[in-house]
Amino acid sequence: MKQDSSAGLKDQFNIGICGMGTVGGGTFTLLQDNQTEITRRLGRSLKVSHVASRRQNPLYDTEGVRFSTDVFAVADDPEVDILVEVLGGTEPALSLIMRAIENGKHVVTANKALIAVHGNAIFAAAKRKGVTVAYESAVAGGIPIIKALREGLAANSIQWLAGIINGTGNFILTEMAEKGRSFAEVLKEAQALGYAEADPTFDVEGIDAAHKLTILASNAFGISLQFDKVYTEGISKVTTEDVNYAAELGYRIKHLGITRMTDKGIEMRVHPTLISDRRLIANVNGVMNAVVVKGDSVGSTLYYGAGAGAKATASSVVADLIDIVRSCGSEARSNSGNVPSLAFDSLRSDIPILKIEDIECEFYLRLSVQDKIGVMAQISRLLTDHGINIEALIQKEPDASQGGDAFVPIVIVTGRVLESQMNKAIAAMEALEQVVEKITRIRIEQFDGEGN
Amino acid sequence: MKQDSSAGLKDQFNIGICGMGTVGGGTFTLLQDNQTEITRRLGRSLKVSHVASRRQNPLYDTEGVRFSTDVFAVADDPEVDILVEVLGGTEPALSLIMRAIENGKHVVTANKALIAVHGNAIFAAAKRKGVTVAYESAVAGGIPIIKALREGLAANSIQWLAGIINGTGNFILTEMAEKGRSFAEVLKEAQALGYAEADPTFDVEGIDAAHKLTILASNAFGISLQFDKVYTEGISKVTTEDVNYAAELGYRIKHLGITRMTDKGIEMRVHPTLISDRRLIANVNGVMNAVVVKGDSVGSTLYYGAGAGAKATASSVVADLIDIVRSCGSEARSNSGNVPSLAFDSLRSDIPILKIEDIECEFYLRLSVQDKIGVMAQISRLLTDHGINIEALIQKEPDASQGGDAFVPIVIVTGRVLESQMNKAIAAMEALEQVVEKITRIRIEQFDGEGN
Numbered sequence: 001m002k003q004d005s006s007a008g009l010k011d012q013f014n015i016g017i018c019g020m021g022t023v024g025g026g027t028f029t030l031l032q033d034n035q036t037e038i039t040r041r042l043g044r045s046l047k048v049s050h051v052a053s054r055r056q057n058p059l060y061d062t063e064g065v066r067f068s069t070d071v072f073a074v075a076d077d078p079e080v081d082i083l084v085e086v087l088g089g090t091e092p093a094l095s096l097i098m099r100a101i102e103n104g105k106h107v108v109t110a111n112k113a114l115i116a117v118h119g120n121a122i123f124a125a126a127k128r129k130g131v132t133v134a135y136e137s138a139v140a141g142g143i144p145i146i147k148a149l150r151e152g153l154a155a156n157s158i159q160w161l162a163g164i165i166n167g168t169g170n171f172i173l174t175e176m177a178e179k180g181r182s183f184a185e186v187l188k189e190a191q192a193l194g195y196a197e198a199d200p201t202f203d204v205e206g207i208d209a210a211h212k213l214t215i216l217a218s219n220a221f222g223i224s225l226q227f228d229k230v231y232t233e234g235i236s237k238v239t240t241e242d243v244n245y246a247a248e249l250g251y252r253i254k255h256l257g258i259t260r261m262t263d264k265g266i267e268m269r270v271h272p273t274l275i276s277d278r279r280l281i282a283n284v285n286g287v288m289n290a291v292v293v294k295g296d297s298v299g300s301t302l303y304y305g306a307g308a309g310a311k312a313t314a315s316s317v318v319a320d321l322i323d324i325v326r327s328c329g330s331e332a333r334s335n336s337g338n339v340p341s342l343a344f345d346s347l348r349s350d351i352p353i354l355k356i357e358d359i360e361c362e363f364y365l366r367l368s369v370q371d372k373i374g375v376m377a378q379i380s381r382l383l384t385d386h387g388i389n390i391e392a393l394i395q396k397e398p399d400a401s402q403g404g405d406a407f408v409p410i411v412i413v414t415g416r417v418l419e420s421q422m423n424k425a426i427a428a429m430e431a432l433e434q435v436v437e438k439i440t441r442i443r444i445e446q447f448d449g450e451g452n
Numbered sequence: 453m454k455q456d457s458s459a460g461l462k463d464q465f466n467i468g469i470c471g472m473g474t475v476g477g478g479t480f481t482l483l484q485d486n487q488t489e490i491t492r493r494l495g496r497s498l499k500v501s502h503v504a505s506r507r508q509n510p511l512y513d514t515e516g517v518r519f520s521t522d523v524f525a526v527a528d529d530p531e532v533d534i535l536v537e538v539l540g541g542t543e544p545a546l547s548l549i550m551r552a553i554e555n556g557k558h559v560v561t562a563n564k565a566l567i568a569v570h571g572n573a574i575f576a577a578a579k580r581k582g583v584t585v586a587y588e589s590a591v592a593g594g595i596p597i598i599k600a601l602r603e604g605l606a607a608n609s610i611q612w613l614a615g616i617i618n619g620t621g622n623f624i625l626t627e628m629a630e631k632g633r634s635f636a637e638v639l640k641e642a643q644a645l646g647y648a649e650a651d652p653t654f655d656v657e658g659i660d661a662a663h664k665l666t667i668l669a670s671n672a673f674g675i676s677l678q679f680d681k682v683y684t685e686g687i688s689k690v691t692t693e694d695v696n697y698a699a700e701l702g703y704r705i706k707h708l709g710i711t712r713m714t715d716k717g718i719e720m721r722v723h724p725t726l727i728s729d730r731r732l733i734a735n736v737n738g739v740m741n742a743v744v745v746k747g748d749s750v751g752s753t754l755y756y757g758a759g760a761g762a763k764a765t766a767s768s769v770v771a772d773l774i775d776i777v778r779s780c781g782s783e784a785r786s787n788s789g790n791v792p793s794l795a796f797d798s799l800r801s802d803i804p805i806l807k808i809e810d811i812e813c814e815f816y817l818r819l820s821v822q823d824k825i826g827v828m829a830q831i832s833r834l835l836t837d838h839g840i841n842i843e844a845l846i847q848k849e850p851d852a853s854q855g856g857d858a859f860v861p862i863v864i865v866t867g868r869v870l871e872s873q874m875n876k877a878i879a880a881m882e883a884l885e886q887v888v889e890k891i892t893r894i895r896i897e898q899f900d901g902e903g904n
Contacts, residue, residue: 030607030749037609040674043797136604142750144604151603151778152588152596155482155770157489222492280756283735290754297482298594298757298767302742304732305753315750318607326603326791327779339778345495 013325014049016074018096019087020057023110023137026310027084027317028060038322046321050074075099082324084317085109094118097133101125108320110137110313116211116227119218123341132327133341134320139212140165140289142312143305144319149219149293150343156295158220160260162445163291164284165212167307168196168203169235169255174285176243177252183238195287205234206255206270213257216291217268221261221351222344226268229353233271242366242440245411246274249392251364252282253442265352267359274364274444292447300447357420362391362444365412367429368437371398375434376410382432386425389415407436413444465777466501468526470548471539472509475562475589478762479536479769480512490774498773502526527551534776536769537561546570549585553577560772562589562765568663568679571670575793584779585793586772591664592617592741594764595757596771601671601745602795608747610672612712614897615743616736617664619759620648620655621687621707626737628695629704635690647739657686658707658722665709668743669720673713673803674796678720681805685723694818694892697863698726701844703816704734705894717804719811726816726896744899752899809872814843814896817864819881820889823850827886828862834884838877841867859888865896
């Protein structure tokens with residue numbers, strides 16, 4: 001490896017890419033396409049010296065680059081300074097990253113599931129060896145949200161953040177809202193367009209968003225990664241009916257990941273959420289992502305961009321590479337004076353993560369009731385008995401086409417109430433003879449402070 | 453100064469604040485209020501050891517902190533590691549910063565005018581001495597936009613960016629659009645609310661935005677700061693009439709700073725701009741700021757937040773302090789392996805900045821004409837003769853209250869055309885006897901690519 005002796009800085013960094021799928025290929029291509037610009041920024045160069053994947057991907061011309069079918073060959077390659085892990089999944093990704101760290105290499109990964117579940121062990125190993133494990137691309141694709149949280153807002157006590165952090169889910173909800181299409185129909189299209197996986201569970205049931213929220217919460221509050229404590233609810237039960245009622249009430253339904261510091265502990269939750277259509281984040285449509293962060297000093301800030309795709313994700317992978325190189329002086333493999341993996345030099349372990357039952361929210365409720373005198377009075381009384389205010393109400397005429405026994409939909413917007421209390425109120429209402437279906441509940445977020 | 457011998461890291465950094473006005477006081481307060489959180493992030497502490505201002509500000513309890521009425525005492529204080537310049541204006545700010553650099557101190561400044569006009573000399577001096585001059589707070593207040601450009605999007609060739617980067621101007625335009633109020637009336641209120649200075653020229657005539665745009669353009673494209681080449685046009689001539697016609701056509705009028713890389717050179721311009729009301733940035737209202745950045749890999753990203761105010765600005769000042777400390781190992785005063793001041797290790801000097809006449813735009817035109825047969829035909833022919841397409845048109849009935857000689861407003865949205873060509877067309881139209889007033893022109897931006 002050449003050294004620029006005048007400045008004492010290493011002048012070329014060798015990159016090993018493990019995985020040549022969408023993100024790996026995108027990273028390889030971006031490093032080629034923008035080589036001149038990147039070198040001009042860095043004053044040093046990034047060179048892909050080793051690529052590993054199960055088989056050569058004919059889409060990419062890797063001539064002159066060492067190729068291995070065994071990804072561990074990259075972790076063991078003494079020429080490689082930084083290993084890029086874009087395999088996805090747990091194994092061999094986890095062992096590969098641990099091996100690279102053990103060998104004193106920096107690591108860049110886009111693997112949100114791996115960081116959310118095994119990040120604590122990975123970061124501890126990296127700290128011991130004095131290397132960096134960077135993962136900007138793991139959350140919200142091309143949006144530099146980890147950087148904003150860890151560095152840009154580092155002067156703040158973060159109060160809460162809320163994000164549209166799964167593009168597939170947002171595409172589905174947008175289509176439902178704008179075109180009145182059903183969940184199932186849009187999901188099918190999303191799969192055809194390649195947005196959603198053949199098994200869409202990770203996207204639509206909120207698991208992918210929960211992985212990302214776990215990472216965001218740790219960076220916001222300086223706590224270890226606790227994926228198993230995220231309350232996770234998908235969007236598969238959201239109906240066009242709910243989308244339309246929400247619009248009538250001045251709301252949009254978005255699939256949000258929310259984390260908030262409260263006096264009692266930290267909220268971490270992913271669920272469909274009504275937000276005022278005046279909010280900027282309510283107008284983030286299609287596959288785009290956005291995260292609102294509320295800091296005690298800066299107020300609300302919002303970060304918007306493409307949350308997925310080869311090029312957007314590669315943008316963050318390569319930004320991580322550039323960051324690592326910028327933090328290295330003459331020593332390629334050591335930058336211990338740097339930004340902590342989870343934003344804080346020391347993590348707190350004394351803050352409980354709240355159960356969903358212990359979280360306070362406003363609620364959207366949709367009931368289907370028999371069209372009989374006194375039903376609304378009974379429901380109102382039950383809510384009042386449980387200490388729940390009615391803030392808004394829609395009661396429609398019965399559907400004439402269903403004849404005399406028609407059911408009437410009632411939509412209620414409540415005041416703030418503990419989820420556990422709402423559970424009791426819903427159980428009591430569902431016990432009423434006139435309430436003919438399971439009650440739909442969707443949480444509402446007003447956020448605090450103005451303008452976002 | 454104590455050293456943490458185990459890690460070899462200096463464990464306390466002494467901060468000197470020059471200027472105890474809004475931003476200086478906000479910075480002082482934030483460093484106190486969030487001291488615990490900041491120390492937990494850094495693993496090291498930030499201590500205000502010296503404060504200088506013309507007189508003691510009774511709002512802040514600086515007991516135990518060295519106080520000087522001469523700001524240069526801070527630059528000469530051997531205990532101070534980082535000097536915060538929040539005086540504003542050119543002198544003594546410029547001499548102060550140069551003295552601090554000469555003395556081997558890092559500098560954090562919120563002084564946009566100073567950086568835009570004297571930044572090249574300041575950064576050259578800092579590079580020679582191996583210290584950092586950070587200025588996140590100089591652009592868009594609390595939004596970490598410099599960090600996003602220099603680091604988060606560092607893998608991209610930036611294609612263009614456009615920002616609402618003056619909160620006062622955006623407040624005025626928002627009030628005009630939402631409440632139908634006049635420019636003069638809202639300006640008066642903004643002054644009463646403390647948003648606008650007694651002399652509002654810097655805000656409403658676009659000079660403040662041009663300072664910020666200069667800084668953004670250099671960070672986007674890696675060019676030296678060239679404030680004198682920004683085309684600058686204010687919002688003082690925007691009428692409620694134009695705001696209303698724009699709305700009718702599906703646009704909002706925003707005061708944008710725009711910079712774009714083209715085949716012919718770089719555009720740098722600040723002017724009122726029509727943008728589609730479907731764009732996220734068109735819905736950024738009140739005093740809030742937002743910047744859209746288009747990178748070749750990431751696509752469009754947007755950054756939104758408070759562009760001014762003591763707390764938001766202090767958030768960025770302190771983030772810069774944290775950045776500097778994180779980049780320093782055992783040596784407090786040297787971090788040469790770091791992010792370049794203007795994002796690029798080497799700046800390009802071969803790219804011309806385009807004159808406004810050489811920039812292509814779509815245009816909104818508003819004419820006042822005599823209500824006579826054939827006027828519209830003449831105008832259409834003149835536009836066609838100059839190679840200009842009409843994309844949309846509003847022609848209203850004459851105002852009956854003005855009697856038979858009433859003037860009729862005509863609003864035209866044109867296709868893309870060079871400004872120089874539009875100048876000729878406007879001159880030709882204004883030469884028509886039936887065109888009774890100076891023609892109003894406002895540039896339109898569609899941006900390219902979808903979704904922002």
